[in-house]
Amino acid sequence: MTYDHKAIEAKWQQRWETDKVFYVGEDSEKPKFYNLCMYPYPSGALHQGHVRNYTFGDLLTRYKTMRGYNVLTPMGWDSFGLPAENAAIETGVHPRENTEAQIATMTRQIKQLGAMYDWDRELAAHHPDYYRWDQWIFLQLFDQGLAYKKEAPVNWCPKDQTVLANEQVVDGACERCGTVVEKKNLAQWFFRITDYAERLLDDLEQLDEWPERVRTMQRNWIGRSEGARFRIEVDGLGETFDVFTTRPDTIFGMTFCVLAPEHPLVERLIAGTEAEEEARAYIRDAGRASEIERMAEGEKTGIFTGRYAINPVDGEKVPIYIADYVLMGYGTGAIMGVPGQDQRDWDFATRYDLPIVRTVQPSDGWEGQAYLGDGPTINSGFLDGLDQAAAKEAIIAWLKERGIGEGTIQYRLRDWLISRQRYWGSPIPIVSCPRCGLVPVPEDELPVLLPDIQDYAPKGQSPLAGVEEWVVTTCPACGGEAMRETDTMDTFVDSSWYFFRFTDPGNDRAPFDPARAAYWMPVDQYIGGVEHAVLHLLYARFITKVLADMGLSPVQEPFARLFTQGMITLGGAKMSKSKGNVVDPLELFETHGADALRLYHLFMGPPTDDAAWDTNGVEGTSRFLDRLHRLVVDSEVVDGEDSPELISEANRAIRKVTEDIERFAFNTAIPQLMTLTNHLALAARDGVSRATFDQVVGIILKLLAPMAPHLAHELWERTGNASMLALEPWPVWDESLIVESTVTMVVQVNGKVRDRVNVSPDISPAEAEAIALGLEKVQGWIDGAQVRNVIARPPDLINFVVG
């Protein structure tokens, strides 16, 4: 018989809510613990990824509560964004209606899982009392020059009809819809995250409780390169351009220069030269191609400008090319071509018959390609004979002395493009005035409300542009007629500070009270998917640093400890609606119950790893819960002796489960409870004292309380406890009870296991040797031969080396 999980679950969900067990303030004597799962996009229905996420999070909430912490566990909604807007285009239903219906559904389902939150702190990004503070933060960045509008070549998704941040372009395609993105020159809003590149990189070092892979991904994304920047003169034109290189030591090997097609100097270079017309055609073509098309070419193409550059070290004149393998967005958009030491330059030089000069003596096997290794510098005047490091130092000093260059650090990170030509987002609080330029909306006029509209269809500009009565406004500076900014903010702006808002969600005078943030921040444990490794997690770190610089955030880093969960797969692919391989958690609530489902998610494998779904596994955890229920409620306990062995095992289970939860090894904590339960069932059948039985049951229920809370609470009550299990102290093991009376010692001969023998745990090496030598099998293997060595590690193992 299976127990009535639906009745039990409903009963306890209600009790926890009425008793407000997980609602907290800052007035506690207890240490604080801020436990946060990445707030969800309200997609309409819980999927297994949510279940996994909230199961881990809720386990921790409940465990830390029992351990005596004041646990903040809030929940909210990342409720602006494209899917609601795309649905609105199809159905004509306002995104707000759609979004709020989905929030209601998901709230109900989260409660059905038994995951507990302080719902008094619930927030949603699309509420004016939330996005008002998005706008406020935007204005702070604007004041500090950290938010700016600029025309630049940006990524444009032709399907979603909006620009995208660099971070949202995956393999040259829109991360949302997979459409190949185009490059467009558009005036867009950026956050100057590059100003924080160094700090964002350096502070990764202190995040030692983050997964290494996330830190590595951020390191790569920020992309620090050390090198030099120096000025190069164009022969006979009175113009110069700067280049960046990581290999200034190879400067004598420069046999050409290359500018990106978008480089501002290009126009001056080609004007009036023989190459002008051809060059213009090349630039036009390069502009048209998307970045992946450019790369797909394989061959590096370029065109001679007809101009020459003067190498500052030796006065050599080298041709200047335009080529699209040089990117305007990185470094200075111009390079020195050193084919001897750079494979890309080698390829280009080979194609256009440019000379190749080695400045580092290649070792064998480098014929026909650039040599990237170290070695004595050659063909390089005063640098000859120096190794790479020394040559770099020398040339940088030389450039600096003459005032034409210096050592510098270059980052790959670009500024964060935050404007979107879409409706369902927070309006950017800026007014464009023909007399005053870009004027911030005064803080006391916030929020700039998102007006209701009828037509959401994308038209290449924000649908808001069509709302004339909203767009036309007065300039806050001069009072004249002006136009509102019609773009909305990237939803990643909303999510880059929501964890601060949870500390003070009702505040209507500020985004949050710094004192309350000081109590709760940083987030002690952050749990979510690894897909946010560079997007959300980088942006949130950036905004936190900005808020810290303003004196609002007490911390430089928002998330002390990060946990990224693995994906759920089925049939070798990520479980997803579009692939049609989903197993709906709601059905499992019906058939097996929330506890069994939670337990399966905890049990199926290491929480960080991807895990292959198997509904039979839920069957398994469900069976375990049934067995426990039967044992506690229905079984006859045959009266017998106290069992020190069972008590000992129960204490070992406390230690194991506690240690496993601390190290996020939930999958190994559960077998411990299964084994203990099985042994208790055997004891109940064969005879055990009521005292032992009750004590072990109590321990099992407490250990199970964070994992399968409904059944644990029900059985706690059924065994005569009036207290709320969730608020009981976590059990403590007694080390003295864990010691076993006998242990199995392995006896090896030449490293192979030949026998086992039960011995006392405090046996001496000499006793161990005597006992082992007395074993018949061991004698058989030694068989008169000389024992050359005895490795005794009592009481676990003894090894005789014979031969």
Added chain:
RNA sequence: GCCGGAGUGGCGAAAUUGGUAUACGCGAUGGACUCAAAAUCCAUUGCCCGCAAGGGCGUGCGGGUUCGAGUCCCGCCUCCGGCACCA
């Protein structure tokens, strides 16, 4: 190409510090209960040889260190993830 992670039974996996490889669960096979089925309970379940006692082999591959290696070292292979014309 660079960076990160992983490879253990039929399957999900365990072995936390170099010391009993395969805990726990799933699946499978046999049995008990039942008219039957479900549920439950009991037993078996890495591979090979053997009637058995027992023995040999075994953690992606090849070497090494060690009394002893899934674990450490060297060299590979495969898979997954990230970055990538970033000068």
